[in-house]
Amino acid sequence: MNLETISTQADQLWLVILSTLTNPNTYAQVSIVLFVYLLAFWLARKIRNAVGLTHYEPDSSAHPMRKLAYRVGYLVYPLIALITLKVIIETVHNAGFSTWLLDTALTIAVLLFYYSMIRVLVVNTIAAKLFKWVGLPILLLHLTGSLSTVIVALEDISLTLGNVNITAYGVVRVLIFGAVLFWLGRASNSFGKDIIRKQESIDIRTREVFSKLFEVAVFCIIALLLLNVMGINLTALAVFGGAVGVGLGLGLQSIASNFISGIIILLDRSLTVGDFVEMDDGSKGFVREFRMRYTVLETYDGKDILVPNEKFISNLMVNWTHKDPKQRYRVDFSVPYATDIRSMVEFIKVAVAEHPSVISGPDVPFEERPDCEIDSFGDSGVNMFVEFWMEGIDDGKNRVGGDLMLIIFETLRENGIEIPFPQREVRILNEETFSVKSSN
Structure with missing residues (x-):
C-alpha cells in the first residue's frame, strides 16, 4: 500500500464523516438516544421509589428473596433503556429511516445491561472476573455478527485420537460452560438452602432434610448438563451404568453410607443444629451444619470437628440437649x-x-x-x-x-469460714538426741 492509496482512503473516510455530521438524521438519532436514557433514568427512579422491595435496603438478617429483590432493582434502569431502544429501532426501521447509530446504541445498551447483571447478581470475585473478561468479548462478537467466524476458525483447529475428534472450539466450550455451570450450581445451591432454612413454619430437622435433598438435586442436574455440553450420549451410559454402579458401590460405600446416615439422622430427629453432643472418643461440640458426608461440630475454642455421619449411627453418642436444654x-x-x-x-x-x-x-x-x-x-x-x-x-x-x-x-x-487444706503433725520422740545433733 503506497502513500497515494492511503491518502485516497483518508479522503473517502473524511467524506463519510463529513456527510454523517451534516446529515440531520444523525442528530435526530443522537437526540433519541439521549431522550431514551433520560426517560429510562426517570422511570427507573420512580419505580424503585414506589416499590418497597427495591427502595429500602434490607439488613443482613433479611430473607434471601428480599435481598435479591433489592439487588434486582438496580437492573431496572438499563433494562428500560434496552427495551425502549429496541422498540424505537423497530419503529424507525419500519418507517424506512437509517438506524445505524441507534443500532450501535442498542449494542452498547446490551453490553451495559450484561455488565450490570454481573455487578448486581454475581457475588463471587473470581466468577465476576470470568463473566467480565470472557463473557463480554463473546457477547460483543455475537452482537457484531463475528462470533460465527471465530467458531469456524476454532473448529478448524482439531486433534484426532483414534475415533475421537477434539477441536479447539469443543475444548473452549466445555471450559466456559463448565465454569458457568459450576458457579451456577454453587450459587443456586447456597441461595436455595438459605431460602429453605428461612422457612420458620417448618421445623429445623425437616428444613435440613429438604436442604440436603435440594443440594443433591442441584448436583445431579449440573452433572447431567455438563455431560450434555461435553457431547456425551447419556443413553450410552446406561449400557455400562450397571457395572460402573457396582464398582462405585464397592469403592464409595463409605461415602454412600455417610450420606444415607445423614438422611437417617435428620429423619429420626436424633440430632439437630444447635445440639451439644459428645462422641465416644471424647470429641464434643455444638452441631453447626449437616453436609452430605459429614457433620460439623464446633468446639468451645473455635475449632470445627468434621465427624462422618455414620459415626452417629454406629457409635455411642451423648446428646446433652436432645429433649430438654x-x-x-x-x-x-x-x-x-x-x-x-x-x-x-x-x-x-x-x-x-x-x-x-x-x-x-x-x-x-x-x-x-x-x-x-x-x-x-x-x-x-x-x-x-x-x-x-x-x-x-x-x-x-x-x-x-x-x-x-x-x-x-x-x-x-x-462468713469467716476457711477452706481447709491438708496439714501434717510432726512429733519428735527423742528430743534430747535431736537437740545434740542440731547443736553439733
Whole structure:
C-alpha cells in the first residue's frame, strides 16, 4: 500500500464523516438516544421509589428473596433503556429511516445491561472476573455478527485420537460452560438452602432434610448438563451404568453410607443444629451444619470437628440437649469440721441462686432448685457439693461452674469460714538426741 492509496482512503473516510455530521438524521438519532436514557433514568427512579422491595435496603438478617429483590432493582434502569431502544429501532426501521447509530446504541445498551447483571447478581470475585473478561468479548462478537467466524476458525483447529475428534472450539466450550455451570450450581445451591432454612413454619430437622435433598438435586442436574455440553450420549451410559454402579458401590460405600446416615439422622430427629453432643472418643461440640458426608461440630475454642455421619449411627453418642436444654451440674468444695454445717448450707444455697444462669425461684420445682449437701468426711475437712440446674451447657461461653466456685469462696470468706487444706503433725520422740545433733 503506497502513500497515494492511503491518502485516497483518508479522503473517502473524511467524506463519510463529513456527510454523517451534516446529515440531520444523525442528530435526530443522537437526540433519541439521549431522550431514551433520560426517560429510562426517570422511570427507573420512580419505580424503585414506589416499590418497597427495591427502595429500602434490607439488613443482613433479611430473607434471601428480599435481598435479591433489592439487588434486582438496580437492573431496572438499563433494562428500560434496552427495551425502549429496541422498540424505537423497530419503529424507525419500519418507517424506512437509517438506524445505524441507534443500532450501535442498542449494542452498547446490551453490553451495559450484561455488565450490570454481573455487578448486581454475581457475588463471587473470581466468577465476576470470568463473566467480565470472557463473557463480554463473546457477547460483543455475537452482537457484531463475528462470533460465527471465530467458531469456524476454532473448529478448524482439531486433534484426532483414534475415533475421537477434539477441536479447539469443543475444548473452549466445555471450559466456559463448565465454569458457568459450576458457579451456577454453587450459587443456586447456597441461595436455595438459605431460602429453605428461612422457612420458620417448618421445623429445623425437616428444613435440613429438604436442604440436603435440594443440594443433591442441584448436583445431579449440573452433572447431567455438563455431560450434555461435553457431547456425551447419556443413553450410552446406561449400557455400562450397571457395572460402573457396582464398582462405585464397592469403592464409595463409605461415602454412600455417610450420606444415607445423614438422611437417617435428620429423619429420626436424633440430632439437630444447635445440639451439644459428645462422641465416644471424647470429641464434643455444638452441631453447626449437616453436609452430605459429614457433620460439623464446633468446639468451645473455635475449632470445627468434621465427624462422618455414620459415626452417629454406629457409635455411642451423648446428646446433652436432645429433649430438654436444662442440665444439672455439681460444684465440690470443703469446709473445716468446726463449721456450722446447717447454717452454712442455707447461705450457700442463697448465694448460688443469685447467679443469673442458675434456675431458681419459688415457681421452680423443689428438685430443680440449688441444693447443698455433704458428700463425705475427708482427712482435712467435710467434703460438700452444690448441685444446680441451668439452661444450656456449663462450658465455653457459659462458665457458670467457675463463677459459682468464686461465689462460694467469697461467701465462705465473708462468713469467716476457711477452706481447709491438708496439714501434717510432726512429733519428735527423742528430743534430747535431736537437740545434740542440731547443736553439733
